[in-house]
Amino acid sequence: MYRPSAQFRRTSAEREDQLLSWNRDDVAFFAAGACHILAYAFIETYPDAGFRLVGLWPRGARDACHIYVTDGTWAFDHDGWNLESELLRVTRAAEPQSDLRPCPIRMDLDTFCVRHHHRPRELFAFDPWERALRYIARFPAPDA
Numbered sequence: 001m002y003r004p005s006a007q008f009r010r011t012s013a014e015r016e017d018q019l020l021s022w023n024r025d026d027v028a029f030f031a032a033g034a035c036h037i038l039a040y041a042f043i044e045t046y047p048d049a050g051f052r053l054v055g056l057w058p059r060g061a062r063d064a065c066h067i068y069v070t071d072g073t074w075a076f077d078h079d080g081w082n083l084e085s086e087l088l089r090v091t092r093a094a095e096p097q098s099d100l101r102p103c104p105i106r107m108d109l110d111t112f113c114v115r116h117h118h119r120p121r122e123l124f125a126f127d128p129w130e131r132a133l134r135y136i137a138r139f140p141a142p143d144a
Helices: 014-015 017-024 026-031 033-044 084-094 109-116 128-137
Strands: 052-057 066-070 075-079 080-083 100-104
Touching: 014 017, 026 033, 033 052, 033 066, 033 075, 033 109, 033 128, 052 084, 066 109, 075 084, 080 084
Parallel strands: none
Antiparallel strands: 052 066, 052 100, 066 075, 075 080
């Protein structure tokens, strides 16, 4: 069963200390704090596989609370491959007060980070891009 990103939220200490945040296991790291890095790395890895970036926005929020990729049926994020419908169902059930809404993201990573207050690559303890690529490689490639 899908494990929602809220299950892995960073502590205050992990938010303040990037090395402490970095030292979490991959699932926790890419669920909370680096989901945007994982999603953009996936799109760069599989540019022709028909996936797009999607953010989950809480009602009234300016910034997404979670980013994943989807082809409209399958989704990929910190929890690997799941049906997008399952990802949305479980995530909404975990945070019913948020009234989460999926919205497409149509901008490059740097622009997204600036506009939506997500940490850019250079502000992590180490560059998370290679870590994201290694994590993606652990899962079967999408059918192109």
